[in-house]
Amino acid sequence: MKKLAVFFCLVFISFTTWSESLTIPPLLEGENLNLYIKEGILELPFGSSKTMGFNGDYLGPTIRVSNSDYINLNIKNDLREDTTVHWHGLHVPAEFDGGPHQIIEAGETWNPKITIDQNAATLWYHPHLMGKTAEHVYNGLAGMFYIEDDYSQNLDIPKEYGINDFPIILQDRRINRNGEFLYSPSMHDYMQGYIGNTVLTNGSVTPELEVPGGTYRLRLLNGSNSSIFRIRFSEGKKFTVIASDGGFLPESVESDSIIISPGERYEILIDLESSKSLNLITDVYGGDTYKTLSIKGLETRGKYLSHPQSFSYEKVAYNENTNTMRKFRMETRGMGGFSINGKQMDMNRIDFSLPTDSTEIWTIVNVGMGMMQVPHSFHVHDVQFSIISMNGKNPTPLFSGPKDTVLLMPGDEVVIALRFQDYTGIYMYHCHFLEHEDRGMMGQFLIE
Ligand SMILES: [Cu+2]
Structure with a gap:
């Protein structure tokens, strides 16, 4: 009994004395960009875990480019297994998309050469190996990919990286008492999602950010495998959403909470008062509530900026x-299998073809069947789409901007417009709940 009391006491101390600053991933910029995919060790308050990272132990640098830049990427796979690197949300030639066909074998280097051809946006990168995406992302392979352009650079919004403009990568993880990541999904996990017992923010548990009072821009990514998050601040503090997956919203949205599903991004602006604290809270759908970032306002006063009401955005015509x-x-096929239009992913089957320079209208349905009602999301490679309707209604302002991933609860129907241009080749569409993707909920189309 005494031993147990000491154990709890120690645990309590280790938790209360643990405070870590928010990790800001280093910027990776320029024409030649080098990424090394390697194994690592992540230290956590309760121990440490074997992980994987780009150029480090966990996660990766923030790649920052401008529209029309030419980039030459050198990606060395120093793992003992194959992987791929996909540029989520990027308009990119099929051969450089980094999907399941562009395997980087263990010890090999992949050299995509890409000319950036799209508007300012907060994108990200992560592995996409057939059947292994969930495990590789879970182990830590993910990073931010920012595109800037003249429009974004001329806006009077926070844009100093790591000063008033912060990447916030939220990921839930199931961590055992030794601090090790556990990844061994059961049938239940495949169905309901691999929900964690901790939420990491840029790889740390409840990190702290100490900054002067001012206006801050947080670029939020739900980088979890299959957990839907509701994001809010302590005391119901309101914030302004200015961008979704592929760039700025036509009209900004003032809110006190936001739902973000795996793979989605939102950019928000929040005003922090000097000498005041704010906590970022994450409610996990079907799970617990976590304090995921502690923002402490210093006595000093920084830059306060007005929150823009609207931005330029051209919907897909x-x-x-x-x-x-x-x-x-x-559809859920039962026993942990998933399909789209009754088919499970087959690397050797093209599900449909379309000509380049074409616009299409796609209707996506989450067929809720009996006991098998689980959320899904729909992600399309190469393009940013516009939502035409959600369950027969016009999209709300939050869903009226550029999107590459959309959440569908059971029974939901979403209609989207997509424009395919510039490139030809094979691209993927799939559920971004990674356990669903790895178990068949993916297909491929050929742009000819
Ligand atoms: Cu799904």
């Missing part, structure tokens, strides 16, 4: 008479 309509039915 479509005409119901002339565009191809397609339907995608996302």
